[in-house]
Amino acid sequence: MPSLDGKDSMRGAGVDKPWQKEMADLPSFYSPQSRPVPDTSRLPNVEHSQHDEGVSFSLSPPAEPSSSRNLEVPTATLDMIASNQEPLPPPSLLSPAFTPPATPGTTTPRSEHPRGVPVDSSIPSGGCGTKKPRLLETLPEVQCIVRARIPTTGGTEMFLHLYTNNVDQKEHLAIVFGSHIRSTSLDAPREGETEMDRMVRGAYTGRLYPGRTRSGMVGPVTPADSDLADHTPAESNPPLVRIHSECYTGETAWSARCDCGEQLDEAARLMSLPSEEQGGIIIYLRQEGRGIGLGEKLKAYNLQDLGSDTVEANLLLRHPADARSYGLATAMLRDLGQHEVRLLTNNPDKIRAVEGPNREVRVTERVAMVPLSWKGKGGFRSREVEGYLKTKIEKMGHMLDMDLGSQHS
Numbered sequence: 043m044p045s046l047d048g049k050d051s052m053r054g055a056g057v058d059k060p061w062q063k064e065m066a067d068l069p070s071f072y073s074p075q076s077r078p079v080p081d082t083s084r085l086p087n088v089e090h091s092q093h094d095e096g097v098s099f100s101l102s103p104p105a106e107p108s109s110s111r112n113l114e115v116p117t118a119t120l121d122m123i124a125s126n127q128e129p130l131p132p133p134s135l136l137s138p139a140f141t142p143p144a145t146p147g148t149t150t151p152r153s154e155h156p157r158g159v160p161v162d163s164s165i166p167s168g169g170c171g172t173k174k175p176r177l178l179e180t181l182p183e184v185q186c187i188v189r190a191r192i193p194t195t196g197g198t199e200m201f202l203h204l205y206t207n208n209v210d211q212k213e214h215l216a217i218v219f220g221s222h223i224r225s226t227s228l229d230a231p232r233e234g235e236t237e238m239d240r241m242v243r244g245a246y247t248g249r250l251y252p253g254r255t256r257s258g259m260v261g262p263v264t265p266a267d268s269d270l271a272d273h274t275p276a277e278s279n280p281p282l283v284r285i286h287s288e289c290y291t292g293e294t295a296w297s298a299r300c301d302c303g304e305q306l307d308e309a310a311r312l313m314s315l316p317s318e319e320q321g322g323i324i325i326y327l328r329q330e331g332r333g334i335g336l337g338e339k340l341k342a343y344n345l346q347d348l349g350s351d352t353v354e355a356n357l358l359l360r361h362p363a364d365a366r367s368y369g370l371a372t373a374m375l376r377d378l379g380q381h382e383v384r385l386l387t388n389n390p391d392k393i394r395a396v397e398g399p400n401r402e403v404r405v406t407e408r409v410a411m412v413p414l415s416w417k418g419k420g421g422f423r424s425r426e427v428e429g430y431l432k433t434k435i436e437k438m439g440h441m442l443d444m445d446l447g448s449q450h451s
């Protein structure tokens with residue numbers, strides 16, 4: 043526990059150990075100032091036993107067959123272990139080789155594979171409607187500036203990627219399931235950066251752990267680097283992708299006017315299924331209220347309460363029915379190394395638009411997003427959401443069968 047007078051803080055306390063001095067000298071972004079723990083997966087087996095006076099260590103050769111591993115332990119590291127006077131956590135806590143797609147034992151059966159239908163936007167009967175979205179001639183430029191691992195409340199992990207671009211000032215996001223999906227712009231080396239800089243901005247392979255010093259991406263790769271590698275699935279099916287537009291009301295403020303929150307949760311759940319080994323990507327675009335912004339969307343809600351549907355309300359406010367574009371999503375998918383995707387959507391415009399002006403990304407399959415309550419699998423019902431979905435189907439050409447909704451009502 044930190045004391046109130048701060049005497050036991052890093053700077054107030056005596057910095058008598060070399061690692062304490064090193065930590066105190068680190069730049070301010072290095073937070074929290076945790077204590078370095080050696081990567082025991084690189085060490086010979088370290089057995090420790092607790093005695094009254096402290097801990098004694100004995101070093102023995104590794105039990106695992108690892109002839110190709112570098113077993114040399116720097117003397118300084120051994121000194122640090124000995125001076126820490128505390129047992130080490132097991133290696134499994136420090137450096138698992140890859141993030142499993144779901145917590146073992148909590149997984150949904152494989153049979154619940156998200157089922158899609160093949161689509162081809164290049165032919166009229168390809169399952170994407172006939173509307174031609176307005177597309178920019180070239181894709182915007184995007185850059186992933188930081189990435190971080192996020193353990194989720196659902197038990198799985200994802201890597202949140204934050205992007206900047208040359209068309210707006212917004213922080214668009216890519217929520218990536220699977221550490222093998224890498225951003226080219228993030229991984230590119232930057233002039234003058236250190237290995238610590240790379241790790242802090244997320245340009246590392248494998249996992250971070252206290253005391254790690256190498257991003258795993260620069261310099262020769264040795265057999266000892268195997269713990270730093272990302273797991274690459276054998277399958278090469280296109281990943282599941284959802285292009286999701288921001289909805290503060292539906293995702294954060296519990297609104298039952300739309301199913302946006304449920305769709306976001308469901309997309310994450312499907313991408314975490316064990317059958318989705320190739321991972322998944324949610325491109326989260328900051329185009330609130332179909333691009334009109336939260337303030338205007340709230341006005342539209344008042345107009346809806348006065349009797350308009352969702353499209354009429356937008357038009358009464360002098361906005362298009364849908365003011366969104368998807369060029370940023372296409373550019374972000376390309377940056378994440380994707381040429382082909384399976385898209386979770388009911389919206390035919392999205393399929394054509396996300397493919398880009400020169401079909402930079404191809405949608406090979408469409409996976410429908412059926413409201414959970416329509417499938418009898420939970421979810422919620424409200425007069426407002428039924429109206430919202432009805433307008434999408436009848437006025438915006440969304441590929442959903444309204445009859446499904448009445449079957450479980």
Ligand SMILES: Nc1nc2c(ncn2[C@@H]2O[C@H](COP(=O)(O)OP(=O)(O)OP(=O)(O)O)[C@@H](O)[C@H]2O)c(=O)[nH]1
Binds near residue numbers: 299386
């Ligand atoms: N203007 C307006 N926007 C709304 C309303 N309800 C929800 N939205 C917005 O509609 C958008 C929903 O977009 P998405 O979740 O990407 O879905 P979609 O384009 O409808 O198509 P799907 O991929 O099939 O879900 C979000 O930006 C919401 O904020 C509304 O009543 N009026």
